[in-house]
Amino acid sequence: MSGMFVHNLRLGAASLRRNVLLTALMIMSIGFGVAASMVTFAVFRAVSGDPIPQKSSRLFVPLIDNRGPQYNRHGEPPSALNYVDAMALMRAHKAARQTMLFPVGLSVMPDDPHRMPFKAVGYATYSDFFAMFDVPFLYGNGWGGEQDDARAPVIVISRALNQKLFGGSNSVGRQITLDDRQYRIVGVTDTWDPKPRFFDIFNGNLYADPSQIYIPFTYAMTQHIDTYGSNNCGSDGKRGDSWDSWLQGECVWISPWVELDDAAQVQAYRQFLDGYAREQRDAGRFNWAPNNRLRDVREWLDFQHAVPPESRISLSLALGFLVICLVNTIGLLLAKFMRRAPEIGVRRALGASRADIYRQFLAEAAMVGLAGGALGLVLTAMGMLGLGLVFEPQIARLAQLDASLVLLTLLVAIVATVLAAFYPTWRAAQVQPAWQLKSN
Amino acid sequence: MDILPILSTLRRHKITAFLVIIEIALTCAIVCNAVFIINQRLDRMSMQSGIDEHHLVHVLMADIGVTKDQKARSQEDLATLRQIPGVASVSSVMQVPFGNSSSNAGIKLDPKQNQPTLNATLYSGVNVVRTLGLQLMAGRDLMPDEYIDFDDVVRAAAAKDAKSVPHVVVITQGLAERLWPGQQALGKQLYISDWPLTVVGVVKELIRPYIENDAERSYSMILPMRESRGEYIIRTKSPQDRDSVLTAAVAKLKEINSHRVVLKKQTLDEMRHDFFQNDRAMTGLLVGVCIALLVVTALGIVGLGSFWVAQRRRQIGVRRALGATRSNILRYFQTENFLLATIGIVLGMVMAYGINLLLMLHYELPRLPVIYFPVGAVLLWIIGQLAVLGPAMRAAAVPPVVATRSV
Numbered sequence: 048m049s050g051m052f053v054h055n056l057r058l059g060a061a062s063l064r065r066n067v068l069l070t071a072l073m074i075m076s077i078g079f080g081v082a083a084s085m086v087t088f089a090v091f092r093a094v095s096g097d098p099i100p101q102k103s104s105r106l107f108v109p110l111i112d113n114r115g116p117q118y119n120r121h122g123e124p125p126s127a128l129n130y131v132d133a134m135a136l137m138r139a140h141k142a143a144r145q146t147m148l149f150p151v152g153l154s155v156m157p158d159d160p161h162r163m164p165f166k167a168v169g170y171a172t173y174s175d176f177f178a179m180f181d182v183p184f185l186y187g188n189g190w191g192g193e194q195d196d197a198r199a200p201v202i203v204i205s206r207a208l209n210q211k212l213f214g215g216s217n218s219v220g221r222q223i224t225l226d227d228r229q230y231r232i233v234g235v236t237d238t239w240d241p242k243p244r245f246f247d248i249f250n251g252n253l254y255a256d257p258s259q260i261y262i263p264f265t266y267a268m269t270q271h272i273d274t275y276g277s278n279n280c281g282s283d284g285k286r287g288d289s290w291d292s293w294l295q296g297e298c299v300w301i302s303p304w305v306e307l308d309d310a311a312q313v314q315a316y317r318q319f320l321d322g323y324a325r326e327q328r329d330a331g332r333f334n335w336a337p338n339n340r341l342r343d344v345r346e347w348l349d350f351q352h353a354v355p356p357e358s359r360i361s362l363s364l365a366l367g368f369l370v371i372c373l374v375n376t377i378g379l380l381l382a383k384f385m386r387r388a389p390e391i392g393v394r395r396a397l398g399a400s401r402a403d404i405y406r407q408f409l410a411e412a413a414m415v416g417l418a419g420g421a422l423g424l425v426l427t428a429m430g431m432l433g434l435g436l437v438f439e440p441q442i443a444r445l446a447q448l449d450a451s452l453v454l455l456t457l458l459v460a461i462v463a464t465v466l467a468a469f470y471p472t473w474r475a476a477q478v479q480p481a482w483q484l485k486s487n
Numbered sequence: 488m489d490i491l492p493i494l495s496t497l498r499r500h501k502i503t504a505f506l507v508i509i510e511i512a513l514t515c516a517i518v519c520n521a522v523f524i525i526n527q528r529l530d531r532m533s534m535q536s537g538i539d540e541h542h543l544v545h546v547l548m549a550d551i552g553v554t555k556d557q558k559a560r561s562q563e564d565l566a567t568l569r570q571i572p573g574v575a576s577v578s579s580v581m582q583v584p585f586g587n588s589s590s591n592a593g594i595k596l597d598p599k600q601n602q603p604t605l606n607a608t609l610y611s612g613v614n615v616v617r618t619l620g621l622q623l624m625a626g627r628d629l630m631p632d633e634y635i636d637f638d639d640v641v642r643a644a645a646a647k648d649a650k651s652v653p654h655v656v657v658i659t660q661g662l663a664e665r666l667w668p669g670q671q672a673l674g675k676q677l678y679i680s681d682w683p684l685t686v687v688g689v690v691k692e693l694i695r696p697y698i699e700n701d702a703e704r705s706y707s708m709i710l711p712m713r714e715s716r717g718e719y720i721i722r723t724k725s726p727q728d729r730d731s732v733l734t735a736a737v738a739k740l741k742e743i744n745s746h747r748v749v750l751k752k753q754t755l756d757e758m759r760h761d762f763f764q765n766d767r768a769m770t771g772l773l774v775g776v777c778i779a780l781l782v783v784t785a786l787g788i789v790g791l792g793s794f795w796v797a798q799r800r801r802q803i804g805v806r807r808a809l810g811a812t813r814s815n816i817l818r819y820f821q822t823e824n825f826l827l828a829t830i831g832i833v834l835g836m837v838m839a840y841g842i843n844l845l846l847m848l849h850y851e852l853p854r855l856p857v858i859y860f861p862v863g864a865v866l867l868w869i870i871g872q873l874a875v876l877g878p879a880m881r882a883a884a885v886p887p888v889v890a891t892r893s894v
Contacts, residue, residue, distance in 0.1 A: 072790050079779050087772075117601050154551035154748050164551055166748050226551055281593075288638075288645040356850050357769050364521065364776055371513045371780060375787035378506040382794030470502070 052410065059411030063418075066383060070415065073379045073464075077419025080372025081460045082426030087358070087365040088455075089431065089446040094254075095354045098241035099180065103344035106179060107305050107313070109136060109320055112338035113297050118281050124338055125279060126351070127249045127299040132323075137173065141319045142305035143312070144179045147264055148172035149301050150250055152275035153225035157212065167208060167225065168275060169260030170247070171267035177203070177234075179306050180246065185209070187219035187234035190263060194233075198269050202230035203261040209235045228270060230262065245344050248351045249302045250276030274300045317341055369459075373467045380415075380471040384408060388478050395480035408472040409465055416464030420457040427456055493823050500795070507791055508831040511867055514784040515835025519863045520842045521773045523855050528766040528773075531701065536584050537659070537692025539620025540755045541726045542575070544733045545583050547751035548717035548740055558636060560744060561715030567743055568721060571735045573728030577721050579714045580612035581637070582696045584619075585758035589696040594708075595678040596666060605703070607662055608695040611637065611712035616657065616690065618722045624660055626673045626688035633711040640712055644682070653711045657688035661705025684710075717747065729754050785874040792820070792878030796885075803882055804889030813883040820879035821872060828871035832864045839863070 063070045097103050111132045112124035119125075128136070133147045152168045176182070177189030186209075190201045202223060209218055218232050243253035262272075271290050280286055280298040287293050307313045317339070324337030342350060391404060431448045497504045550557075561579050568577045582589050593603025615621075616628045633655055635643075643651035656677070663672035663686070672686050693707040723732050737752050796803075803816055843855040 068793075069790060072786050076783055076786065079783060083776060083779060152549070154549070156551065164746075164748055166549065166750060286641070288642040292645060355765070357765055357772075360524070360846075360850065361769070361772050361776075364517065364773070367513065367517045368776055368780055368783075371510055371517070372783055374506055374510045374513065375783055375790075378503065378510070378787055378794075379790045381503060381506070382790055386794065386797060474502075 051406070055407045055410035056414060058407055059414040062383075062387070062411055063414060066386070069379055069383050070418075073376055073383075073415050074418045074422055076372045076375045076379065077416065077460055077464055078422030078426055080369040081420060081423030081456055081463070082430055084362075084365040084369045084459065085423065085427045085452060085456045086430035086434065086446075087361045089427075089448070089452055090434065091354075091358045091362040093446040094243065094358050096242075097345065098243055098245045098348075099344060102179075102181065102306075103245075105306055105308055106344050107142075107307055107316070107341050108347050109303050109305055109316065110340040110342075111320065111324060112335070113299070113333065114281050115333065115335045116338075119338075122338070124340060125281070125299040127277075127279065128301045128303050129297050129299050130294040130301065133301040133303055135323060136303060136305070139319065139323070141316055142307055144175040144306040146173040146176040146179060146304050147301050148176065148246065148304070149264075149274040150247065150252065150258075150276040151260070151262065151267060151272055153260065153272070155208075155212070156224040156227070158224075167259040168256075169205075169258040169262070171262050171264045171272060173264050175306075176261065176304075179304060180241070182239050183237040185235045185237040186217045187232070189261075190233050195263055195265050198265040199263060200228060200230045200266055201233045201263060203234040203236060204232060205236050205257060205259045206238050207257065208259040225260070226272075236261075243348065243353050245348055245353070246304060247276070247302060248347065248353060249300075252276070253353055268294075276300070313341065369463070373463055376415075376464060376467040377470060380412060380468050381474065384471045384475040387475070391475055391478040392480045395478065401476045404476040404478075405472055408475050409468055412464050412468030412472070413461055415468075416461035417457070419464060420460030423460050424453060424456050427452070490822065490826070493819065493826060497823070497826070503791060503795070504827060507788065507827045508834065510784055510787050511828055511831025511871065512834035512838060514780050515832055515863055515867055516838035516842055518777050518780060518866075519835070519839040519855065519859050520846065521777050522863075523843070523859060524846075524852070525770050525773045525777075527852070528770045532763045532766050532770070534694065534704065535692050536694045536759070537619075537621055537690065537705075538584055538755065539722065540759060542620065542722050542724075542729075543618075543755040544721045544723065544729050544736070545586070545751060545753055545755060545758060546719045546721065546733070546736050546740065546749070548719075548747045549750050550717065550744075550747045557715045558638075558713075561717070563743055564717075564719065564740060567739050568719060568736055571721075571732055571739065573723050573725070573732045575722045575724045576614060576618040577719060578612040578614045578618040579716075580610070580615060580718050580720050581712075581714045581716065582608070582610060583718070583720055583755075583758070584694050584696055585755065585762040586696040587762070592679045594666070595680075598678045598681050598683070600678075605665065605706060607658075607706040607708050608697075610693065610707055610709045612714045612720075615709055615720070616688075618720050619693070620722065621693055622691040624689045624691050625671075626657070626686070628688055629655065629657060629709065629711040634713050635711065636713045637715070649682070652682050654683070654685060655687045655711060656684040657690060657709040658686055659693050659705045659707045660689055660691055662707065663689050665706065684708075781870055785870050788824070788871060788874035789877060792824070792875045793881070796820070796878045796882040799882070800885055800889055803885040804887055804891075807885065807887035808890040816885070817879050817883040820875055820882055824871050824875040824879075825868065828868050832867050835867070836860050836863070 099106065110124045110126065111128060112119065113129055113132060114125060116122060128147070137145060137147060148170045150168060151171045152166055154164045155167045156164050170176070174190050174192050174195050182189070185206050189203055190199065194201055202225075204212075204218070204223070209215060212218070212223065213221070218235060221232050223230050223232055240257040244255065278286065278298050278300040280296070286298055287296055305316065307316055320339040320341065321337040324333060324339055327333045328335070328337075348354070395404065428448055431446060434446055565577055565579060568574060589608045591606050591608050594605055594607050595603050613631075613634055616623065633653065635651060635653060640652050658672065666672070666677065667675055672689055675686050676683050677686065678684070692705060693709070694704050695707055698704045719736070721732060721736060723729050733752055733754065737749055741749075806816065839855065839859070843852070846852040847854065
């Protein structure tokens with residue numbers, strides 16, 4: 048059987064050499080079609096992947112309508128919380144884990160006075176952040192709940208920042224100065240940068256550079272550290288003139304996250320949110336029925352249109368292109384196989400069964416597919432190099448030609464070609480031996 | 488040329504004919520929509536900003552920690568920047584076109600309205616109209632005595648002190664036309680929450696720093712507020728001065744106060760380039776795919792055409808022997824291709840329309856203009872004819888003597 052298969056492949060290779068123009072056309076057609084699909088698929092995969100697959104169904108964004116139907120867009124509550132509601136959720140502590148976060152941008156003052164200060168960006172958040180999002184640590188750990196309560200000036204820095212400031216050595220316990228304030232380093236994260244950055248969609252930082260620092264939310268509040276991201280006061284809101292008026296007002300700027308382990312907890316949390324909104328209504332703050340949302344990571348990415356429409360359009364376009372290339376291949380294979388009707392007639396007359404003809408021609412098609420796949424691979428690699436010219440560098444960087452993509456390219460090429468070959472092969476197998484011999 | 492014999496031949500090669508038709512139809516459908524999207528993107532990329540882009544540079548500094556005397560520092564910065572050779576004008580601003588970060592407010596035409604009429608962006612900063620090079624269409628620019636410090640405005644608004652907030656505003660023509668269609672906007676009043684503002688000037692165009700919806704891109708206002716947050720727009724005397732001015736500006740600003748970091752320094756041309764990165768990406772990708780598609784389709788027609796010619800060598804020989812001229816044979820294959828292309832194009836148009844409906848539904852694209860149909864048809868006819876020319880000429884070259892050979 049395998050000897051026959053090798054024989055068939057040899058016949059295929061010989062036949063391909065016999066008709067160079069047709070063969071070249073087919074290989075090019077498949078190569079281009081596959082390459083276009085693979086390049087756009089790589090981008091699509093990069094931007095539409097689940098950034099935290101192991102937990103995406105257990106992490107939720109709770110949103111509370113603090114604007115009311117008058118000011119909402121399409122009845123949706125704002126995409127973040129104001130300080131009052133954020134604090135209420137933290138105090139209630141109704142989820143297994145919960146955190147609030149907002150971006151901070153602080154100037155790092157190097158110890159060496161000859162080095163220039165530079166901006167480091169990251170998040171002010173709560174201690175649960177690290178466990179909730181599975182943040183890996185190189186040295187030390189995140190801070191604990193007691194440091195949240197104590198409003199302690201502690202900090203977790205990224206591996207890259209640790210490299211820059213401390214040459215990569217264990218800096219846990221050392222001090223660092225940011226914007227004239229001293230922080231004690233408690234942990235250094237390992238390389239960690241989920242793409243898209245699902246936990247900060249509110250600020251549009253989906254593909255931003257990796258964050259470098261994490262400080263306690265509570266400490267940031269004592270120091271009046273303002274958000275480095277968006278502050279949305281709604282169509283009729285006002286920020287007010289002081290720190291306190293801002294905190295007490297209805298401007299939203301805090302991204303909330305809770306971890307809920309099963310459907311019962313999710314249900315309970317929904318009830319808690321509705322109960323809270325009713326309380327606020329009874330207290331006179333809201334004059335509308337509870338209008339809350341609780342979405343998990345995937346629903347949240349979907350709702351916020353985290354996948355750029357560009358990548359979706361280009362993917363469907365490339366798939367359409369692949370279909371055209373396959374139609375083309377069917378036609379070319381048909382031309383190629385039918386040209387050999389006399390040869391088929393002779394083989395059939397000499398005792399080859401229909402199944403033999405099938406095997407021979409499908410093997411030949413597989414060869415074409417393989418060659419097309421090889422060409423497609425080269426074109427895909429070139430396409431990936433060119434991605435930076437086309438897509439935003441942040442997105443292009445994510446799309447990579449890895450082993451799985453190489454395999455997929457070859458597989459798609461071969462499977463597609465063999466599929467395309469079924470009809471032409473069937474036609475070839477229908478050739479009547481006697482008829483062909485007679486006409487010659 | 489008689490079409491009937493061609494049709495009867497095609498009927499005997501249903502599948503092959505069908506493949507050519509399908510290929511042309513799919514190509515037609517995809518290319519029509521792709522070219523349409525390309526055109527949309529090109530339009531977007533050539534969007535008028537209303538500002539004098541080639542003369543402008545942008546610098547954004549951030550203080551380290553809290554600076555106490557921001558206003559005085561800002562004045563010092565401005566004075567220093569103005570002395571740099573090549574600088575024509577400088578403004579301390581709150582936002583810049585193409586900056587992607589903006590401050591917006593709901594606008595009402597009546598303070599008692601529940602819902603704002605629309606949402607517009609707020610530009611501010613002394614001399615912004617002149618520095619950005621905006622074109623004043625009606626009324627006047629903001630006057631020096633109308634400017635109020637941004638912090639004071641915020642404080643006054645919180646204290647409900649109606650005297651110390653701005654009372655005048657300059658708006659764009661696009662905004663004026665939307666608020667008061669067909670009317671003179673000068674002297675009219677608009678409201679931001681409860682504060683009334685009188686329109687004193689209308690500029691031709693000034694796009695928002697961040698464009699969420701293209702239809703609302705011109706909804707901009709300029710308020711008489713003095714900004715001191717370390718963001719500067721500098722207008723140079725000539726485009727060649729931009730690089731030297733930018734370098735000098737950053738150096739001088741660091742010299743005055745080293746306790747701050749440079750967040751951004753770029754020309755407005757660079758900002759525009761970055762702003763339309765996605766559109767350029769999409770355009771490049773679509774152009775590439777369109778060309779590849781047309782090439783593949785043409786190659787497919789060449790391949791199938793050659794196959795047909797090879798298959799029919801004997802018939803061609805017989806026809807030639809019976810008196811058909813070379814040009815008869817040539818015409819035969821050309822007509823055959825034209826017929827197939829026409830069926831494909833008709834099918835393709837229907838599909839193009841369907842895809843367009845899908846795109847309209849999911850990506851808020853407008854309807855495909857009718858002009859795409861005839862243009863697409865002509866393009867595919869031409870490609871079909873060019874692709875079949877080679878095989879058809881080979882067919883025409885078949886000598887009549889082939890008819891007498893058995894193989």
